[in-house]
Amino acid sequence: MNTASSSQIRWLLLGVALIVAALIVSFINPYERATWLMEVMPVLIAVPLLAWTYKRFPLTNLLYFLIFLHALILILGGTYTYARVPIGFVVQDWLDLARNPYDKLGHFWQGLVPALVAKEILLRNGHVTGRKMVAFLSICVAMAISAWYELIEWWAALLMGQGADEFLGLQGDEWDTQSDMWFACMGALFAMLILRRWHDRQIARLRGERN
Secondary structure, eight states, X not given: OOHHHHHHHHHHHHHHHHHHHHHHHHHHSOSOHHHHHHHHHHHHHHHHHHHXXXXXXXXXXXXXXXXXXXXXXXXXXXXXXXXXOHHHHHHHHHHTOSSOOHHHHHHHHHHHHHHHHHHHHHHHTTSOOOHHHHHHHHHHHHHHHHHHHHHHHHHHHHHHGGGGHHHHOOTTOTTHHHHHHHHHHHHHHHHHHTSHHHXXXXXXXXXXXXX
């Protein structure tokens, strides 16, 4: 194992430890435990999955870091519910908004992270070679995941009735579903346009280390 891999493993273990600590703290006294479980479920699934696939398909450092931030965003949202996250109220007052906007940050990340994951899989496995087609398909994957998440929210509303209100976090916005998907789209576009060169360099470096 080379030095870079050893260093990456140390940072990954630290990240996992911080995520586990955040989960434990948030579990102690969340606003609503059922909502907490639904909100943090992606973290509970993703962390073991990433650990299981690490040796076979390690991701770039950039993507691991963004996944770490996404996990913290989800955990904080689960702790307070997205409509009650304190920092969201600060932004709401600062921008004079009608609602707590913290959930939009979550949906932005919901587009950004899956788009980069899709890009790494498509490029590194040689499924697609054209850069423009990779970007297009990565955005499509992110939007598909966003659409499925909105369907899950709908199913939760049908099954739980009023009990799903905190999970949905509509805050009286009839266009919440559409705006959620728009923010996911912006996250995916940000990943493909703003982070493109940084991400490409890390993919190229990772390819070199694996060869």
